[in-house]
Amino acid sequence: MHTLDVALGARSYPIYIGQGLLGQDLLRRHVRASQALIVTNETIAPLYLDKAKASLGDLAQVDTLVLPDGEQYKTLATLEKIFDALLANRHSRTTTLIALGGGVVGDMVGFAAASYQRGVDFLQVPTTLLAQVDSSVGGKTAVNHPRGKNMIGAFHQPRAVLIDTTVLDTLPPRELSAGLAEVIKYGLIRDADFYRWLEVNMAGLMQREPALLAEAILRSCRNKAEVVAEDETEQGNRALLNLGHTFGHAIETATGYRDWLHGEAVGAGTMMAAQLSADLGWISQADVARIGALTRAAGLPVAPPPGMTAEQFRSLMALDKKVMDGRLRLVLLKAIGEAVVTDQFDMQVLTRLLEKMCQH
Amino acid sequence: MHTLDVALGARSYPIYIGQGLLGQDLLRRHVRASQALIVTNETIAPLYLDKAKASLGDLAQVDTLVLPDGEQYKTLATLEKIFDALLANRHSRTTTLIALGGGVVGDMVGFAAASYQRGVDFLQVPTTLLAQVDSSVGGKTAVNHPRGKNMIGAFHQPRAVLIDTTVLDTLPPRELSAGLAEVIKYGLIRDADFYRWLEVNMAGLMQREPALLAEAILRSCRNKAEVVAEDETEQGNRALLNLGHTFGHAIETATGYRDWLHGEAVGAGTMMAAQLSADLGWISQADVARIGALTRAAGLPVAPPPGMTAEQFRSLMALDKKVMDGRLRLVLLKAIGEAVVTDQFDMQVLTRLLEKMCQH
Structure with a gap:
């Protein structure tokens, strides 16, 4: 233990x-x-x-x-x-x-x-x-x-x-994948070593090898415990744990909390945050491809649900808890293993991203 | 100001x-x-x-x-x-x-x-x-x-x-009286000087003399602020502020929060707590009479509503927030100006009090 x-x-x-x-x-x-x-x-x-x-x-x-x-x-x-x-x-x-x-x-x-x-x-x-x-x-x-x-x-x-x-x-397979979305999150926001470990071991995790699952849980909880100890009530860096969640919550709300599991929405939402980070020039398209490959390997969706519109995203995201005095704040990537919470991004880039990702 | x-x-x-x-x-x-x-x-x-x-x-x-x-x-x-x-x-x-x-x-x-x-x-x-x-x-x-x-x-x-x-x-007259129940409470639990001031000035308060009302509010808020600053989350002495409230909440719940105002229930509940304190030998029957006189002067009831039974009190008081691990704790008086929170009292004395006060 x-x-x-x-x-x-x-x-x-x-x-x-x-x-x-x-x-x-x-x-x-x-x-x-x-x-x-x-x-x-x-x-x-x-x-x-x-x-x-x-x-x-x-x-x-x-x-x-x-x-x-x-x-x-x-x-x-x-x-x-x-x-x-x-x-x-x-x-x-x-x-x-x-x-x-x-x-x-x-x-x-x-x-x-x-x-x-x-x-x-x-x-x-x-x-x-x-x-x-x-x-x-x-x-x-x-x-x-x-x-x-x-x-x-x-x-x-x-x-x-x-x-x-x-x-x-x-645990049903979809639930396993949903959990892996949050595991991947820790690697992306603050633990590049863990992210590389996940790339190596994702197949084993999907096969539920007990030692690998235990290791993934331990490293995830250690990251979570450190972040929470530093910022219990989310005045600052705790918000980094919400990578993919602002997009994800919009998906969940738009679909009535029924069709997608939370982790599935976070998986797709993380891809949207990664693509936005790349569109802003903060990470490379190769980084986005790496994140997409790991997300797919975890059995997770990499795009919003068919039929969901850019307008739905805009409206629902404006209600997000991270909105401060009218400005939308998002968790975005500066690198694999480094995230920021920011309202300093071009809203037009976000608008184009939403149009692009909702066309499928 | x-x-x-x-x-x-x-x-x-x-x-x-x-x-x-x-x-x-x-x-x-x-x-x-x-x-x-x-x-x-x-x-x-x-x-x-x-x-x-x-x-x-x-x-x-x-x-x-x-x-x-x-x-x-x-x-x-x-x-x-x-x-x-x-x-x-x-x-x-x-x-x-x-x-x-x-x-x-x-x-x-x-x-x-x-x-x-x-x-x-x-x-x-x-x-x-x-x-x-x-x-x-x-x-x-x-x-x-x-x-x-x-x-x-x-x-x-x-x-x-x-x-x-x-x-x-x-403010309607009944609401004024209801507020005075809590004003009297501060005198009873921790401020004998204020209690005597209230005995002198109750008639003027009932006539809404602005200077007297302002003084009563200031002294009440000062007492409240001191108690809260010492014990924000009611681990100890803040519970003294609930004098009369365990009986009072039972009255409010039994009557569906409709017939009696909260302060009216607290007025009657305070009389029950005072009489129990006297029955336990902690204060004199003369003290109870003083409290009864001030309560009446404030236009408040001094007994539970007609029709409410001792069994209703017992059942509803067992759900009170001050119950700790099965023991009923009550705020009782050691003197006018001094209260205690205690589960050290003879339950039979409480039972007899409830039977007596519910017979009217």
Whole structure:
């Protein structure tokens, strides 16, 4: 087992990474009183809910809640079901919520924990690669609004993140690819060595070689933990983690959070950010080709969905959380392994890119 | 004009108290970018919305939202209307929300500001006595759940609190009394001098003598600011501010947040806490009589609503936020001017009190 620390002073917490961790007593150690609520979804419940419950051993009160599966349920309405379950079972301010699932479950349970009685403990047990390498670490929690993704939320750090790599055995292929989009992101924004390692090992990762997956998760979480420790509430460099996300969120919102997985939208969005960086003359077209090859090798789309228009992108991107006082800010590449957050780019270049990429 | 400081390090902010402040440029000074959304209710809008809007002067974008008036609308559903208005008008992360209204508007707008894009600025412009002396100061924000009051919320401090005492001229008599319940509270829990001042001046306060109201607001806010500065997130002594509130919340929940104002429920709840303190032998029956006399002089009820049962109290109080690991904690009096938060009391004495007070 590897243990990483997210260094945030009094809010610091461990990330445990290893095989079969859900069968150990790690969760129990981080429940501070006698109550817990495990929240999961219909896909994960039959696979791992009993195991998670058993791992809490002697705890006096362990309740469970099973939500529908899918980004389209990451709403205030579903959040209310979590509050209903907490209140119906009389959970007090010392309770612990446990998010057992992918990014949707983790984001919602985290926001429920941030808001229930103005803040209770929660633990992340991510069951998708995407949640393991990205969304479970760093305390960003949220639900979606019909007009925009993650528009309603809070910064609320978990007490621990438990990454059992065994659960990836049951992960559908599309979900594996979606997670790899965020893995590639770390290489692109700040870790050129890791990016080269991914180019060498992508085929093995797609074949789910356990040692390679463990290495990719560890290096991704280490990058994430470093960025979060430096900038918990995204006043500065944390925004680099959003490479491809402004384009990606527009795709997700335009398609109603139904057709594309978040990671797939990020994959296509990263290609758009890379191409824009090249069109601005910041990276070479050869760099874009390299990124395209790795993205395809990870089984990810490299262009927006057919039928989506440049006008949809412009309208939805204007609502992005990175807009500051009317100026659109994007994460763009200066090199493979180096990104910047900037509003200093020619909007006409962006407009031409959107027209070009939406013509297919 | 008086200015008090709520000392919370980087989150410190001023409380401005004075006549006619809404006509000055104080609000404008605390709006950091070019967008603002003023949220108010149907009662306050015709009285003060134009004035608040005008005070923002040259700001590029000022939107307004008028909500229905009443504690029964302090829900996730109404909160969603605030998010809808923010997104429909493309408010970015640098926007400022302005809560123009009583405690319900302030609590909801505060929670909307805490959650919108994971946190934006907000300003409090309280228009009821209760909001001016209590709920607008200290950063507690929340909405209600059908099963419990303020169960969903956040700690999120405003950037400034603007208390224009002129607005009390239009306050209905019941609302004035409701505010006085919280004023009396400060005397009871930590300020015996202020309590005696209130005994002398209650008749003048009920006649709305401006100088007396201003003095009561200033001394209340000073007490509140000191408590909050010592214990922002209620790990300890901040809970003293909840004197009468555990009983009061049970009354509000049992009556569907419709019949009694929050301050009225707190008035009756404070009498119940005082009588319990006497039944436990901590204060004298003469103290209880003094508190009863002041409560009546403020036009407040001194007993729970007819028809409410001891069993309802027991059930609803078990869900209170101050319950810790199964033990009910209450704020009780050791003297007039001194309160404690404790779970060290005989539950049978509480049971007998509930039976006795619910027989009328």
